[in-house]
Amino acid sequence: MAFDEMYREVILDHYKNPRGHGVIEGADAEADGQNPLCGDEVSIYVQFGADNETIEDVKFRGRGCAISQAATSMLTEMVTGRKATAIAEMPRDELLEEVGIPLSPVRLKCALLGLGVLKVALHRAKGTPLPEEWAGMDELKLT
Amino acid sequence: MAVTSARQLDAAALRAQFPIFEQAGGARRLAYLDSSNSSQKPRAVLDAMQTFYETSYANVHRGVYELADRAAAAFEDSREKVRAFVNAGSQREIIYTRNATEALNLVAYAWGLENLGPGDVALVTELEHHSNFVPWQLIAERTGATFAAIPIEGGNHELDLSKLDEIAKRGQIKVLAVGLVNNSLGVVNPVSELAAWAHEQGAICVVDACQAAPHRPIDVQTLGADFVAFTGHKMLGPTGIGVLWGRQELLQSMQPFNVGGGQIRHVSLEKTTWNDLPHKFEAGTPPIVEAIGLGAAIDYLNEVGLESIEDHEVEITEYALGRLGEIFGLTIFGPPLERRGGIISFDLDGVHPHDVAQILGNEGVAVRAGHHCTQPLMKRLGVAATTRASFYLYTLPEEIDRLVDGLHRAKKVFA
Numbered sequence: 422m423a424f425d426e427m428y429r430e431v432i433l434d435h436y437k438n439p440r441g442h443g444v445i446e447g448a449d450a451e452a453d454g455q456n457p458l459c460g461d462e463v464s465i466y467v468q469f470g471a472d473n474e475t476i477e478d479v480k481f482r483g484r485g486c487a488i489s490q491a492a493t494s495m496l497t498e499m500v501t502g503r504k505a506t507a508i509a510e511m512p513r514d515e516l517l518e519e520v521g522i523p524l525s526p527v528r529l530k531c532a533l534l535g536l537g538v539l540k541v542a543l544h545r546a547k548g549t550p551l552p553e554e555w556a557g558m559d560e561l562k563l564t
Numbered sequence: 565m566a567v568t569s570a571r572q573l574d575a576a577a578l579r580a581q582f583p584i585f586e587q588a589g590g591a592r593r594l595a596y597l598d599s600s601n602s603s604q605k606p607r608a609v610l611d612a613m614q615t616f617y618e619t620s621y622a623n624v625h626r627g628v629y630e631l632a633d634r635a636a637a638a639f640e641d642s643r644e645k646v647r648a649f650v651n652a653g654s655q656r657e658i659i660y661t662r663n664a665t666e667a668l669n670l671v672a673y674a675w676g677l678e679n680l681g682p683g684d685v686a687l688v689t690e691l692e693h694h695s696n697f698v699p700w701q702l703i704a705e706r707t708g709a710t711f712a713a714i715p716i717e718g719g720n721h722e723l724d725l726s727k728l729d730e731i732a733k734r735g736q737i738k739v740l741a742v743g744l745v746n747n748s749l750g751v752v753n754p755v756s757e758l759a760a761w762a763h764e765q766g767a768i769c770v771v772d773a774c775q776a777a778p779h780r781p782i783d784v785q786t787l788g789a790d791f792v793a794f795t796g797h798k799m800l801g802p803t804g805i806g807v808l809w810g811r812q813e814l815l816q817s818m819q820p821f822n823v824g825g826g827q828i829r830h831v832s833l834e835k836t837t838w839n840d841l842p843h844k845f846e847a848g849t850p851p852i853v854e855a856i857g858l859g860a861a862i863d864y865l866n867e868v869g870l871e872s873i874e875d876h877e878v879e880i881t882e883y884a885l886g887r888l889g890e891i892f893g894l895t896i897f898g899p900p901l902e903r904r905g906g907i908i909s910f911d912l913d914g915v916h917p918h919d920v921a922q923i924l925g926n927e928g929v930a931v932r933a934g935h936h937c938t939q940p941l942m943k944r945l946g947v948a949a950t951t952r953a954s955f956y957l958y959t960l961p962e963e964i965d966r967l968v969d970g971l972h973r974a975k976k977v978f979a
Binding site for chain 1: 916917918919922923926933934935939942948949977978
């Protein structure tokens with residue numbers, strides 16, 4: 422993989438200036454997740470709109486590599502204004518296309534951490550289905 | 565640097581004996597700084613395994629035909645090489661396992677389950693690899709024993725031995741599990757001192773020697789420990805084979821960990837009795853060819869000389885500490901050179917270790933980024949992960965230079 426593709430400007434921009442960074446106190450849905458390979462951590466907080474269905478606000482905090490944090494930052498922009506059920510069904514490729522860089526299997530886990538945590542949060546709050554690949558994350562509780 | 569009489573090794577010449585380094589020449593040739601994760605293999609080891617498969621392979625300790633005898637003899641010859649390598653008193657004390665993790669689990673289950681209970685303390689350290697930490701945590705939980713860890717002090721991240729008296733008040737210390745050389749920061753622990761303290765408490769001492777056995781001479785008879793575990797793949801040998809050394813009287817007193825074929829003396833509906841040491845702890849067909857490979861690796865290490873390897877690593881580590889010290893914003897964890905193995909873990913300000921390792925990887929420099937199976941230590945250091953470079957007998961100064969160049973590049977990307 423060409424070096425410049427991996428850390429293209431948009432990734433570095435999201436990493437250095439993450440969108441949706443922060444915490445929502447008393448959030449309607451929240452979850453934490455960790456990538457055990459490298460110790461990346463992400464917590465996600467969701468606030469639903471008046472219909473109790475549409476994602477009105479979403480914030481995250483975490484620490485980790487540029488890929489995990491930038492991808493989560495991009496994710497917050499992608500999901501705002503969409504319905505919980507739609508996000509529960511959102512294929513991972515939709516996010517990966519947005520991230521737009523070729524990723525090795527290990528880095529794929531970094532890029533998908535935020536999406537997994539968001540799906541867990543929605544699953545817990547709304548009972549939306551949680552695909553098997555993320556089922557294990559539902560058991561995690563970070564201290 | 566210590567001046568010794570060991571002959572200086574020629575890393576470049578040794579390197580030529582490792583087929584992996586022949587691959588992909590030019591600017592992207594491999595700078596392999598991940599040997600504490602797993603070492604590369606010399607042709608001698610690969611050839612020994614191939615030749616054994618082609619000329620001497622059969623199952624061991626089962627057949628009565630000539631080929632089976634030859635296979636068994638070679639398998640036991642390797643055990644003798646392992647025995648001599650750590651200066652064990654007897655081959656009966658050398659148990660083959662799949663890896664060091666299995667060896668440590670063997671002690672935790674076979675010794676710990678029987679000997680720990682409420683009021684007892686299973687003591688590890690904050691520097692332990694998960695493999696010498698989690699088994700004791702689990703066994704403590706199962707038996708109602710207390711689980712505790714010797715903390716590290718802030719400065720050099722070495723064990724804080726001033727806390728020992730306080731820890732001793734928490735109960736009857738029954739086991740101390742400690743590494744000889746810590747895998748994530750390279751801290752060399754004062755194991756003989758700790759083993760003596762453990763014995764004063766009436767405890768046994770279980771030593772993880774994975775990061776020591778490949779790099780410096782070990783003598784289990786003077787070390788003072790009761791069990792010592794190490795693995796083949798970090799010391800030029802193949803994966804799939806580990807070693808547990810244990811004091812014979814302890815091994816005798818223990819029930820087996822795995823049971824089944826090969827480790828029994830007699831089986832009936834009423835009762836089963838166990839085979840002699842070491843076979844009692846080697847259930848099932850063992851890693852035969854891997855044992856041959858480990859034997860060949862030990863021959864290779866002996867030929868080069870462990871003192872020479874240690875000297876070379878001290879030299880490389882000193883050079884690396886100096887070069888890395890030039891980089892602004894880079895923090896090195898761990899002790900000074902005198903109490904450090906050939907391992908350097910660091911943090912590059914503003915760049916996550918995963919990104920550091922990726923950028924280095926793109927330059928052909930292989931390092932490890934992560935928690936190195938020492939999450940409690942990472943928490944203590946206040947980081948999620950570190951970047952770790954580790955060295956071996958084939959490490960060249962120019963590989964360190966390429967590491968440094970790559971780190972400057974990483975800084976530039978994330979500036």
